[in-house]
Amino acid sequence: MMKRSFQSLTAILAATSALGWGVASAASTEVADPTAAVEHQGHLVVLTKFGMQRLAPYFEALAQQYEEMHPGVTVELIQEDDDSIKGKTKTLVASNSVPDIYFSWTGTWGGNFIRGKRAVDLTPVVGPGSEWGKTFAPAAVDAFVYDGKNYGIPLYLDAKFMGYSKTIFADLGLEEPEDLDAMLNACDTIKDAGITPISFGNKEAWPGIHYIGQLLAYNVPREVLEQDFDPATAEYSHPGYVAALEQFGQILNRCTIGAGVNGVSYQNAIQDLSDGRSAMYYQEIIEFDNAASASTKLSPQDFGFFALPAPADAAGDPDALEGAPEGYMISSASSNVPLALDFMKFVTSQDNAKVLSSPPYGQPSAVVGGSDAAQMSPAVVEGLQSIADASYLMQWLDTVNHPRVAAAWLSNLQAFIGGNMSAEDVVTEVREAAAAAS
């Protein structure tokens, strides 16, 4: 009848704290040794964010290949998706069971592992001047630098774009909008034609703050944002915060189904674009091959994209793009760091990187030369160029902020979307959350 999982949850909570294991004491920081001999014996546990059906085969195939190359090695995969990996990672940390290799976002999320000395200092192996480090796009490697040291191995680049149906735009005589007003006007035209202009699902709460993240980059100067990301120095007094929320409100009212988006999941929203029920969907470049493929009504040739248009009078940086590389860290508690590094070198080899960048995965690799335009979707190739042209990458609001501040953004933005909170109130709540977190 009712719910056993709550009992499991409390059991985990209590068990993870039992006898002081609960908050497991952090290991000491280990520094990777580039000269260490790799002994191809043992067991590796890898926590990935490729749990979705479309992505799961990538690491499965690599693990199998690696095991065949090195019969003494076994690779165990824990594959999670965008949402589940957050809770899974923290459960593993709390129970002192951090896998040898684990996924990490940049920003505060990754910083937690550094703060807790749970990640190996990779500076000697991927830092400046290192042989392996040179194989990655420099900006991708730099995104995982904390206190001047490298802690992450970037796997792919990610950024947010507005994907659209070229056919619908052409049929309605529309062109890619140059600024926010032009996009809002295009929404009016599409809506008049009986089509949902932008499909948007915010049941998970984070899709909404992706809009806000990009709009904040346009409306608030970068140095102010970086100051506010740190709870100790946060003020949230710049008028650009309210302006960004009001612009988001306009997009919500004129381009989407409105407050109803809180009851729709992001996966349904992307499906609406794929099925031709909407003209646009705000998505990550890593979702391009999901939105338009051989099996969807929206074909890759019919799929176009543009950066969310900036307002004409933006006070921030109109050339900034929301996104960040995503990658992997090595656990400082790993019993075989050289083997873990060897596996990741295999994963990030040029050949494997090209596979990652191409359909059906479509995850633009962070490896230099790790993408073959001939094999990749044209949109992903163009998207990569847009990332390279961006003035800077604005990190995801829910991973760059302190968890309490991120939670304030997530829940209050849902209230704003539902019409239960004003833009000013959202900023006030976020400011108070930052004060409480400092």
Place this chain on the structure above:
Amino acid sequence: MAATSQIMQNGSVAGAAVHPLSPRRRRWLEPHRLLGHVLALRWIALALIIVGWFVYYPIIDNFFVSTTNQDIFTGEVMHVGLENYRRLADDRVVLTALWNNTAYALLSILFQVFGAFCLAAIVEALRSARWRNFWRAVYFVPSAISTTVTGLLFYFIYQPNIGILDGLLTGLGLEQWSRVWLGDPSTAIYAIIAMSQWQGFGYSTLLFTIAIQKIPQELYDAARMDGAGPLRQLWNITFPLTREMTGMMIIVTITGAFQVFNEVMVMTGGGPNNSSQVLGTWLYQQGFIQNDMGYAAAIASVVFAVTMLAASAQLWLTRRRRVLV
């Protein structure tokens, strides 16, 4: 002093009758029997250790964790006394969650206890055994579906614009009633509770069916001969003789309502704007998303206190022995 002087060496009070050990207790203390009792402990020792370690120790430890602030990444532990409990009092979401759990419990008692009791009585009153079996199976099937699958199923039913529920309302000319069931703070938790009733109703009905089947048929025959109608039989025979089951179901339903987690996580994740948070999901949010294990443990203590109180109250209220038939 006078009183203490009256206390004799054997511990008895002067003037009071000295009660020798009863024959039963004497037998119990005989050496060979005592050894037998001690040896018998071997058989329950393992179970005691397991229950103690996995049930009672975590409950006690959880309380100690709730008096700390812990950082799972660094391992830092700071003792803060009852600060986390003070925070609970100021936390608006905790109040929302408490109300949602309470609403969950009340509606579940209404539908899964009293509604299921009535349905079981109706099903058992059917003359045809074939139809009785058929309806039991029909009502039980939803309980055989996993909560996650049910949650996803109802998520699609509640979808705005394309969901079956809105389509049905529009078809009936009631489009003014259609709304974003899971995206509207005023309806989200009730939409989840409705799904839970759909799923749990049949299981409760089956349990009541078993309880009703144990009532001797002669009682109903005698009542009929005395001119009692179906409602009178239900009230005077069925209801009193299933009181133990009803009491047990109320306890299970209340504790279940305060432990609800899956349904909310699958359907809304506690949103929008925390309006459908229950204590379980808020605990998860605090501990595993916001990295605040001490506060999460304080919420868990509240859940424990509420469910313990409910169970104790219910046991006290139904302490009367079952009517023997």
